[in-house]
Amino acid sequence: MRILTVGAGAVGGFFGARLAAAGQDVTFLVRPARAKALRARGLRVEGQGEKLHLTPNLVTADAPGGPYDLVLLSVKATALHTALADIEPAVGPDTAVVPLLNGVAHLDALTARLGAGAVLGGVAKVVTTLSAEGDILRMAPPAVVLTGEIGARPSARVERIxxxxxxxxIDSPETGDIVAAMWHKWVFISTLVALTCLMRGTVGEVNAVPGGSELGASLLAEAAAVAEAAGHPVPEAERAFTTSTVTASGSPLTPSLYRDLVAGAPTEADHVLTDLTVRARALGVSTPLLDLAALHLRVHEHRLAAARS
Incomplete structure (x- = not known):
C-alpha cells in the first residue's frame, strides 16, 4: 500500500514510522525545515520499548507525488487549510484520506475540498511528543488508530486499512460509528485541555489542591452533555476512563495544546474548544466552564495576533 503521511511530528511521525518499519511504502509530506532535519538525523522513535531509526522517504508541497492509496493527515488544525492544498494533487480517485485531528469540524473542510468519497473518519490515541532534537518520544502505551466510513457502513477499503x-x-479495532468515536475522543481531549489550560498545570498539579478533582469531573460533565445532545452519548466505560485520567493524583499528563500555550505558540483552541461551545449553544446545552476555558485561550490567541501585527 502506498501511504502518504502528512506531517512527521509526534503523531504522524510515530504512526508513519511504525508503518514504514513494517515494510509499507510510506512517504512523509513535510515542510522544508523538517525535511532538512530529518535528512540530517533520520526519523527516530524512542520510549516505551520503541527504538526505531529510519531514513524516511520525504516530499514537500511543491512535488507531493501520488496518487497514494492512503493519506494519513496528521497536522495541527491551524495548518489544515494549507495541508489540504498540499495534498490535493496526491489524492486520486481511489485514495482514502484518514484525518487524525481532534474534533469534527475538519470533516466538512475535507469533504468540500477532496469530495466525500475520499474522506474517512479517524481517531488517533497515542501519547507522544517531540524532543528538542526533533525525535519522537513515546510516553505511554496506547497506539491506536480508529477509522471508518462516515456513513457508518461497512467497506472493503476500511478493512484493508x-x-x-x-x-x-497499531491497534485498529472495528468501529461501528466512527463519527461517534470522534465525538467521544473530542469529549476526552476538550476536558483535558480545559482543565490544564485553565489551571496552567499538569493533571497531577491540579488534583493536588482542594477542588481540583471536582473541576475535572465538572468539565467532563459539560463536554459529555454536548456530545449526548448531538446524538453521540459517551459510553460509561469511556466516561470512567476520562474521569480516572483527569482526576489522577501525581499525573504529569498535559495535552499538546497546553504545551503550545505555555510555550507562547498558537494553539488549536478554536478547533477543540470554541467549536464545541458554539455547538453547545446551538443545542441548548449550558457549558460555563468550557466557555471560560475557550475565552482564556482566545485571549492568548489575541495577544499573539497583536504581537505579530
Missing part, C-alpha cells in the same frame, strides 16, 4: 495498521502493531 485496518489490516495494514494491525500488521504494523
Amino acid at each position: 485496518r489490516a495494514v495498521l494491525a500488521d504494523a502493531g
Whole structure:
C-alpha cells in the first residue's frame, strides 16, 4: 500500500514510522525545515520499548507525488487549510484520506475540498511528543488508530486499512460509528485541555489542591452533555476512563495544546474548544466552564495576533 503521511511530528511521525518499519511504502509530506532535519538525523522513535531509526522517504508541497492509496493527515488544525492544498494533487480517485485531528469540524473542510468519497473518519490515541532534537518520544502505551466510513457502513477499503495498521502493531479495532468515536475522543481531549489550560498545570498539579478533582469531573460533565445532545452519548466505560485520567493524583499528563500555550505558540483552541461551545449553544446545552476555558485561550490567541501585527 502506498501511504502518504502528512506531517512527521509526534503523531504522524510515530504512526508513519511504525508503518514504514513494517515494510509499507510510506512517504512523509513535510515542510522544508523538517525535511532538512530529518535528512540530517533520520526519523527516530524512542520510549516505551520503541527504538526505531529510519531514513524516511520525504516530499514537500511543491512535488507531493501520488496518487497514494492512503493519506494519513496528521497536522495541527491551524495548518489544515494549507495541508489540504498540499495534498490535493496526491489524492486520486481511489485514495482514502484518514484525518487524525481532534474534533469534527475538519470533516466538512475535507469533504468540500477532496469530495466525500475520499474522506474517512479517524481517531488517533497515542501519547507522544517531540524532543528538542526533533525525535519522537513515546510516553505511554496506547497506539491506536480508529477509522471508518462516515456513513457508518461497512467497506472493503476500511478493512484493508485496518489490516495494514494491525500488521504494523497499531491497534485498529472495528468501529461501528466512527463519527461517534470522534465525538467521544473530542469529549476526552476538550476536558483535558480545559482543565490544564485553565489551571496552567499538569493533571497531577491540579488534583493536588482542594477542588481540583471536582473541576475535572465538572468539565467532563459539560463536554459529555454536548456530545449526548448531538446524538453521540459517551459510553460509561469511556466516561470512567476520562474521569480516572483527569482526576489522577501525581499525573504529569498535559495535552499538546497546553504545551503550545505555555510555550507562547498558537494553539488549536478554536478547533477543540470554541467549536464545541458554539455547538453547545446551538443545542441548548449550558457549558460555563468550557466557555471560560475557550475565552482564556482566545485571549492568548489575541495577544499573539497583536504581537505579530
